[in-house]
Amino acid sequence: MGLLPLFTSMLLFSWTTLNAALKITKVDLSIEPSAAVYRDTNVALRCKAEVLTFGTEALNRVYTIYKGDSVIYNKTTSSSEDLLYHLPQARVSNNGKYKCKISIMGEEKASEAATLTVEGMSTPILRFNKANITEGESVTATCLALGETGSLLFSFYDNSKEVENARVTSNELTFVPKGVGNHIIHCSYLVFVMPNSFKSQTSNTVTLTVEELSIEPVLKISPQDNVYEGDTVNITCSVSNVTKDYQAGELLLSQDTELLKSGKTSIHVNWTAHARTPMLTIKCRLYLRDVVKVVNKTISVSELFSVPTLKISALEVFQEDEISLTCRIAAKGIKKKSKVLTIHPKVPVSTPKIWVSGSAILGRKVEIFCLSDTGTPPITYTLWKANKQNQIAIVHEFNKAANFTIVINEPGRLNHYLCKASNGNRTPEQSDKLQTAVIEPMTEAYLMVVPDVDDISEGHTVILICSFLGTPPVTVRWLRDSDDLNPLKTTTTNINTTSYEFVVNKEHTDNYYCQAENRANSVESNKINLVVGMAMWKKLLIPGTIILVVSSLVMVGFILFTRSRRVRVDRTPESVWSSRKPEADPLRKGTDTVYSELQNSPHGAADHHDYGSVKYVDLNGDQQPGITQHSPKDISYSDLPMPVD
Incomplete structure (x- = not known):
C-alpha cells in the first residue's frame, strides 16, 4: 500500500473516531436583560451549548442565529464560551422569535425559540414645505419617524380624513388640498413585523391655509328675458382678473348636456333658442389645474307654436282598407315636425292550421300548435274542445305558432279539438278538427309456447307466441336470458300478437321472453323456462x-x-x-x-x-x-x- 492511501485512511479513521466521540447534548438561547424590554434598551441574545468531546482538542463551532425562518447572523469559533449577539437600542422592528443552532463536524442541534418583545415607538414629526398655498396648488408633507427601523408605512390625514392615495412607504407626500380655507394635517406610521404590525402615535398637527383663486368664470346672456323660440341669444363665457402669471386653463360652454363651444380665455356664441323644456340651463365651466369653477344661468323660452299632431281616423286598419291622415301644422319663422307616425295596415289572419308536436300518447301531456300563415300580430289563438273554449294564447311575433299543452285522458278524443285565430274585430278564422291518432302505451305482454314445455324434445319445432296490448305498429324482440343483448329475432307488426318458430336442440334450454315496444314505451313479457328433452330415438336406444x-x-x-x-x-x-x-x-x-x-x-x-x-x-x-x-x-x-x- 502506498503512503498517500495509507495517510488518507489514517485521517479518515481519526475523523471517524473523533466524530463518534462528539455529542451536542444541549443548546439554549436566552434574551438579556429580559424577553420584554422598552425602546432603546441594549439587548443581547446568549447562545449556550453543552458539548461532549473526546480529548482536549478545541473544535470549530459554527453558530447560526435565526429570526423567524431567516438567518440574521453566522459565526465560526473554536471557543467554547457562549455566543453573544447584540441588538443595541432595540426597536419595535426587533420584535419576533429567535433561535440558535450550533454545528460541530457535522453534528447539529438547535435551541428552542425565544420571543423578544420591544415596546415603545417614536412620535412622528410632520413638516410642510409651504404653509400657505392657492387653490389648485400642490404641497409636500414630510412625516419623520426618528430612529425607527424595519418596514414602515406612512399615512397622512386632512381634517381627520385620510388623504386619497396617501399610504406610502416613503415619508414624503405631495398632494393638492381640496377646498378653500384652513386644513389641519397630521400623520402616523406603521411598523410591519410579519405577521404583525405596530401603529405609532399621531404626529403634531400642521395648519395649511388654501387661498381662493382670484380669477372666476363670467357668463353673460343677452337677452335673458322674454325669449321665444327662434330668437337669437348672445352668450359669452370668459375669465375675470386674468394676470400675467395666469396659466391658461380651459373654458367649456354647454346647454344641459350639449357642448356649445370650448376655449381658453373667452367664448362667444350666437344661439337660436328652442323650447325643448320650459327652462333652459346654460353653464360656463373653468378648469385650472385641479380646480373646477362653474357659473350657470337659466332662461325661459316660450313656445311659438305647438308640435303638429298627426292622426289616423281608424283605430285598426286592415289590408285594402281605406285610411285618412290629418296633420295640423302652423309656421311662423320656425319649422316644426310632428312625430313620425308609421302606419302598418293590418293583414287579416288566414285559416289557422292545427297539429300536434311529436306523438300523442294516452295519459301524457301533448303540445298542440296553432298557426295562421298570414296575419299581423298580435294574434289571439283560442283552443276549443267540443264547442267549449279551452285555452287562449296571444302571439306577438310573425310566423310564430301558439302553443297549448293538454293531457290526453281518453283514446280517440283529439278529434274534438280545433283552434280559432283573430287579430282584430273581424270574425275569427277557424281551423279543421285535429286529426291525430292517440297512441296507447304498451300495458301488458304475455308469452306462451307450443307445444307444452313438458313435451319438448330435441328436433321438435317450438313456437313462441307473444301477445300484447298497445297501439301498433309494435316492434317485438325475442330474447333469452343467456344473451339478452342480442335478440333472437326482431319483427314489427300491426296486430296484437306474433310468433317465433324454431327447431330446438339441447343448446336451446334457457329462459325465453319477448319485449314489445311502440312509440310510447316498451314492456317485457313473462319468462318461460324451456327445457329441451332427449329425442325419442335416443330414449329407445338406451x-x-x-x-x-x-x-x-x-x-x-x-x-x-x-x-x-x-x-x-x-x-x-x-x-x-x-x-x-x-x-x-x-x-x-x-x-x-x-x-x-x-x-x-x-x-x-x-x-x-x-x-x-x-x-x-x-x-x-x-x-x-x-x-x-x-x-x-x-x-x-x-x-x-x-x-x-
Missing part, C-alpha cells in the same frame, strides 16, 4: 343398448359355464360306482350326464344284479379326483333311477 349388453354378458357367462363343466367331467378318473377292474369300466353316455348307466357283464350277457340308489356328486366341485367310493353294504336298494338327458 334401454335397447342396455338389454343387448346384458344379453351379451349372460350369453358369454353361459358359454363359459358350459365349457367349464365339460372340461371337469372329462377329466374325472373314476365313476361314482365302487372300484372295478379296469376291464369292467361302466359305459358313459356323454360327459355331461349326471347319472350312471347299467354295465354289462364281461361276457356281454344281461345279468340280473341288485342295484343300489344313485348318489349324485357335485361335478363342479374342486375335489373331483377324490370322489368318495361306497362299499356294497352302504348301498340301499331301490328302483333304478330314470335317466336324465
Whole structure:
C-alpha cells in the first residue's frame, strides 16, 4: 500500500473516531436583560451549548442565529464560551422569535425559540414645505419617524380624513388640498413585523391655509328675458382678473348636456333658442389645474307654436282598407315636425292550421300548435274542445305558432279539438278538427309456447307466441336470458300478437321472453323456462343398448359355464360306482350326464344284479379326483333311477 492511501485512511479513521466521540447534548438561547424590554434598551441574545468531546482538542463551532425562518447572523469559533449577539437600542422592528443552532463536524442541534418583545415607538414629526398655498396648488408633507427601523408605512390625514392615495412607504407626500380655507394635517406610521404590525402615535398637527383663486368664470346672456323660440341669444363665457402669471386653463360652454363651444380665455356664441323644456340651463365651466369653477344661468323660452299632431281616423286598419291622415301644422319663422307616425295596415289572419308536436300518447301531456300563415300580430289563438273554449294564447311575433299543452285522458278524443285565430274585430278564422291518432302505451305482454314445455324434445319445432296490448305498429324482440343483448329475432307488426318458430336442440334450454315496444314505451313479457328433452330415438336406444349388453354378458357367462363343466367331467378318473377292474369300466353316455348307466357283464350277457340308489356328486366341485367310493353294504336298494338327458 502506498503512503498517500495509507495517510488518507489514517485521517479518515481519526475523523471517524473523533466524530463518534462528539455529542451536542444541549443548546439554549436566552434574551438579556429580559424577553420584554422598552425602546432603546441594549439587548443581547446568549447562545449556550453543552458539548461532549473526546480529548482536549478545541473544535470549530459554527453558530447560526435565526429570526423567524431567516438567518440574521453566522459565526465560526473554536471557543467554547457562549455566543453573544447584540441588538443595541432595540426597536419595535426587533420584535419576533429567535433561535440558535450550533454545528460541530457535522453534528447539529438547535435551541428552542425565544420571543423578544420591544415596546415603545417614536412620535412622528410632520413638516410642510409651504404653509400657505392657492387653490389648485400642490404641497409636500414630510412625516419623520426618528430612529425607527424595519418596514414602515406612512399615512397622512386632512381634517381627520385620510388623504386619497396617501399610504406610502416613503415619508414624503405631495398632494393638492381640496377646498378653500384652513386644513389641519397630521400623520402616523406603521411598523410591519410579519405577521404583525405596530401603529405609532399621531404626529403634531400642521395648519395649511388654501387661498381662493382670484380669477372666476363670467357668463353673460343677452337677452335673458322674454325669449321665444327662434330668437337669437348672445352668450359669452370668459375669465375675470386674468394676470400675467395666469396659466391658461380651459373654458367649456354647454346647454344641459350639449357642448356649445370650448376655449381658453373667452367664448362667444350666437344661439337660436328652442323650447325643448320650459327652462333652459346654460353653464360656463373653468378648469385650472385641479380646480373646477362653474357659473350657470337659466332662461325661459316660450313656445311659438305647438308640435303638429298627426292622426289616423281608424283605430285598426286592415289590408285594402281605406285610411285618412290629418296633420295640423302652423309656421311662423320656425319649422316644426310632428312625430313620425308609421302606419302598418293590418293583414287579416288566414285559416289557422292545427297539429300536434311529436306523438300523442294516452295519459301524457301533448303540445298542440296553432298557426295562421298570414296575419299581423298580435294574434289571439283560442283552443276549443267540443264547442267549449279551452285555452287562449296571444302571439306577438310573425310566423310564430301558439302553443297549448293538454293531457290526453281518453283514446280517440283529439278529434274534438280545433283552434280559432283573430287579430282584430273581424270574425275569427277557424281551423279543421285535429286529426291525430292517440297512441296507447304498451300495458301488458304475455308469452306462451307450443307445444307444452313438458313435451319438448330435441328436433321438435317450438313456437313462441307473444301477445300484447298497445297501439301498433309494435316492434317485438325475442330474447333469452343467456344473451339478452342480442335478440333472437326482431319483427314489427300491426296486430296484437306474433310468433317465433324454431327447431330446438339441447343448446336451446334457457329462459325465453319477448319485449314489445311502440312509440310510447316498451314492456317485457313473462319468462318461460324451456327445457329441451332427449329425442325419442335416443330414449329407445338406451334401454335397447342396455338389454343387448346384458344379453351379451349372460350369453358369454353361459358359454363359459358350459365349457367349464365339460372340461371337469372329462377329466374325472373314476365313476361314482365302487372300484372295478379296469376291464369292467361302466359305459358313459356323454360327459355331461349326471347319472350312471347299467354295465354289462364281461361276457356281454344281461345279468340280473341288485342295484343300489344313485348318489349324485357335485361335478363342479374342486375335489373331483377324490370322489368318495361306497362299499356294497352302504348301498340301499331301490328302483333304478330314470335317466336324465
